[in-house]
Amino acid sequence: MEQRISLITLGVGDLARARRFYEALGWQAGMVVDDEVVFFQLNGLILSLYSRAALARDAGVVDEGSGFAGITLAHNVRSEPEVDAVLSEAERAGGRVVKPASRAEWGGYSGYFADPDGHLWEVAHNAGFPIDAQGNTLLG
Amino acid sequence: MEQRISLITLGVGDLARARRFYEALGWQAGMVVDDEVVFFQLNGLILSLYSRAALARDAGVVDEGSGFAGITLAHNVRSEPEVDAVLSEAERAGGRVVKPASRAEWGGYSGYFADPDGHLWEVAHNAGFPIDAQGNTLLG
Numbered sequence: 190m191e192q193r194i195s196l197i198t199l200g201v202g203d204l205a206r207a208r209r210f211y212e213a214l215g216w217q218a219g220m221v222v223d224d225e226v227v228f229f230q231l232n233g234l235i236l237s238l239y240s241r242a243a244l245a246r247d248a249g250v251v252d253e254g255s256g257f258a259g260i261t262l263a264h265n266v267r268s269e270p271e272v273d274a275v276l277s278e279a280e281r282a283g284g285r286v287v288k289p290a291s292r293a294e295w296g297g298y299s300g301y302f303a304d305p306d307g308h309l310w311e312v313a314h315n316a317g318f319p320i321d322a323q324g325n326t327l328l329g
Numbered sequence: 330m331e332q333r334i335s336l337i338t339l340g341v342g343d344l345a346r347a348r349r350f351y352e353a354l355g356w357q358a359g360m361v362v363d364d365e366v367v368f369f370q371l372n373g374l375i376l377s378l379y380s381r382a383a384l385a386r387d388a389g390v391v392d393e394g395s396g397f398a399g400i401t402l403a404h405n406v407r408s409e410p411e412v413d414a415v416l417s418e419a420e421r422a423g424g425r426v427v428k429p430a431s432r433a434e435w436g437g438y439s440g441y442f443a444d445p446d447g448h449l450w451e452v453a454h455n456a457g458f459p460i461d462a463q464g465n466t467l468l469g
Contacts, residue, residue, distance in 0.1 A: 192356045235468060256394025257394035258394060
């Protein structure tokens with residue numbers, strides 16, 4: 190298995206609401222299929238929004254589950270003020286700041302927001318992980 | 330917020346077991362910090378393995394949750410036989426095939442495995458989403 194990922198699919202309770210949230214962050218959908226799936230082209234991979242019930246069905250698992258999902262996404266930025274700015278932007282877009290930005294144990298600066306379906310995004314400045322001109326994040 | 334992602338963190342119950350699983354898939358860790366976090370460089374983003382309890386603490390949420398996480402990852406491959414091959418490889422590495430590969434509604438061919446902590450990976454061949462020479466997946 191090659192060391193790479195192709196898609197992240199976020200199961201959502203209300204596709205239109207989830208789409209509005211990510212578009213309010215300034216994202217542009219690259220493809221929408223039958224008003225059922227919304228795809229965003231990210232840096233080398235795709236993020237898709239899809240009905241949570243349909244996603245469970247597709248995976249062949251029961252759509253029961255609650256609480257902490259045990260997985261987080263992170264969006265690193267190039268400065269500390271940008272961390273606060275993105276968290277505020279997420280809040281204005283309809284997200285919830287779960288943890289305001291603060292100094293992290295590992296020396297950086299980070300906070301978390303939840304999207305309307307509770308998917309957790311960390312927003313972080315980590316000087317050790319450079320971001321290249323294409324927006325890719327690299328191990329230092 | 331730029332349209333990109335930097336990291337995916339998988340909360341795990343046993344870091345050594347999770348690391349062994351991804352290494353058995355042929356992945357190589359790019360950085361290990363204090364035997365607490367294992368980082369893998371993927372195509373433009375980083376996948377990290379971290380204690381699930383510590384991840385919840387970091388996000389400021391309660392580490393209670395079970396069942397379907399409502400999020401899946403996907404690894405697209407270049408042919409249908411490769412889908413079966415990767416699912417078998419995941420099973421040999423200690424994963425569980427949750428859904429054997431089959432023809433998908435959308436015309437492709439896909440199946441799912443769960444890693445030792447239950448994180449769901451779809452393995453798919455999707456002729457509509459080209460994979461470039463760097464391993465990036467693109468909206469057609």
